[in-house]
Amino acid sequence: MNKLMEIVSRSNSIAITSHIDPDGDSIGSILGLGLALKQKYKNIKILIRDSLPSRYEFLPGSELIKKYDDIEEQKFDLLFVLDCGDEKRIGSNEILKNSKTIVNIDHHISNTKFGDINIIDASSSSTCEMVFSFIKDLNLLINKEVATCIYTGIVTDSGNFMYDSATEKTHLIASELLKTNLNKGRIIYNLYQRKSINSLKFIGYSLTNMKIALDGRLAIFKVTLDLLNEFNVSYDNIEGLVSYGRDIEGIDISVVIREQENGKVKLSFRSKDDDVDVRALAQLFNGGGHKKASGATLTASLAEAESMVIEKSRKFVRW
Numbered sequence: 001m002n003k004l005m006e007i008v009s010r011s012n013s014i015a016i017t018s019h020i021d022p023d024g025d026s027i028g029s030i031l032g033l034g035l036a037l038k039q040k041y042k043n044i045k046i047l048i049r050d051s052l053p054s055r056y057e058f059l060p061g062s063e064l065i066k067k068y069d070d071i072e073e074q075k076f077d078l079l080f081v082l083d084c085g086d087e088k089r090i091g092s093n094e095i096l097k098n099s100k101t102i103v104n105i106d107h108h109i110s111n112t113k114f115g116d117i118n119i120i121d122a123s124s125s126s127t128c129e130m131v132f133s134f135i136k137d138l139n140l141l142i143n144k145e146v147a148t149c150i151y152t153g154i155v156t157d158s159g160n161f162m163y164d165s166a167t168e169k170t171h172l173i174a175s176e177l178l179k180t181n182l183n184k185g186r187i188i189y190n191l192y193q194r195k196s197i198n199s200l201k202f203i204g205y206s207l208t209n210m211k212i213a214l215d216g217r218l219a220i221f222k223v224t225l226d227l228l229n230e231f232n233v234s235y236d237n238i239e240g241l242v243s244y245g246r247d248i249e250g251i252d253i254s255v256v257i258r259e260q261e262n263g264k265v266k267l268s269f270r271s272k273d274d275d276v277d278v279r280a281l282a283q284l285f286n287g288g289g290h291k292k293a294s295g296a297t298l299t300a301s302l303a304e305a306e307s308m309v310i311e312k313s314r315k316f317v318r319w
């Protein structure tokens with residue numbers, strides 16, 4: 001840690017980034033670390049490839065987030081990559097290639113350790129939980145603003161403290177964060193209670209048209225771009241769809257098969273049983289993630305993807 005403090009102190013330019021299609025943990029961790037570093041260091045940039053989903057706009061410092069395309073040169077003395085299992089998911093080759101020292105902080109067991117320094121803890125509920133300790137190790141303050149960001153990542157990545165990864169330690173950290181007097185109600189409101197009517201109608205439609213395969217063990221949702229257009233929603237609005245399938249009794253695996261603008265297909269897997277490892281399943285599609293939440297991207301039609309998913313899931317469900 002002394003070595004890291006030294007690297008941070010002597011870096012004239014520092015950037016913090018995360019993965020494409022950012023979620024609560026990625027946004028919470030880059031903002032939490034960014035705001036904390038700003039207490040002591042200058043020239044901190046917070047960057048991602050995509051636009052910030054609107055439900056995270058309430059987070060302190062969200063206005064500091066820039067897109068790679070918005071800056072002149074993606075070149076830094078020190079680059080923190082947070083919550084990102086592999087280098088492809090950063091969404092920029094340039095930033096990785098041009099930056100001098102890469103610090104990779106992540107909780108994905110599948111992390112490819114692409115950094116110069118790799119801090120990986122697969123037992124952690126979230127990258128935010130790791131960033132909490134990291135900020136403390138750097139002797140920076142977890143103030144209310146930082147705590148709001150970190151709490152957001154912990155809540156979202158632990159499935160509201162529901163997953164196995166939400167340990168005693170996670171709850172103790174949450175307790176410490178709450179002591180900063182952060183506005184928990186506002187976090188929950190922004191994350192979960194400002195859905196659009198259209199997005200819920202879309203969920204209703206998707207549930208009505210859900211396909212059940214493998215003798216009631218696999219729930220499949222197919223999402224086309226046309227359908228999103230028809231309901232006037234973006235995928236970002238309906239992120240929770242896959243969990244509805246998982247929550248059905250008897251279902252071992254829920255999958256959303258989604259058409260993307262780049263012509264590729266995105267898979268999102270969820271499971272709930274310790275013996276159903278959807279990370280291993282996602283790896284068959286060159287993806288990754290966690291045992292009970294994983295994903296992959298492939299080049300195929302939705303129908304092709306669906307039959308591949310059914311075939312490959314066969315070995316993973318509990319018969």
Ligand code: 5GP
Nearest residue numbers: 085268269287288289290293294295296297
């Ligand atoms: P989600 O279904 O929410 O997009 O992703 C669930 C988990 O799977 C996340 O932890 C994420 O890191 C991982 N994941 C999602 N998509 C991909 C992918 O295309 N490649 C890899 N390696 N991991 C993914």
Ligand code: MN
Nearest residue numbers: 025083127157
């Ligand atoms: Mn995460």
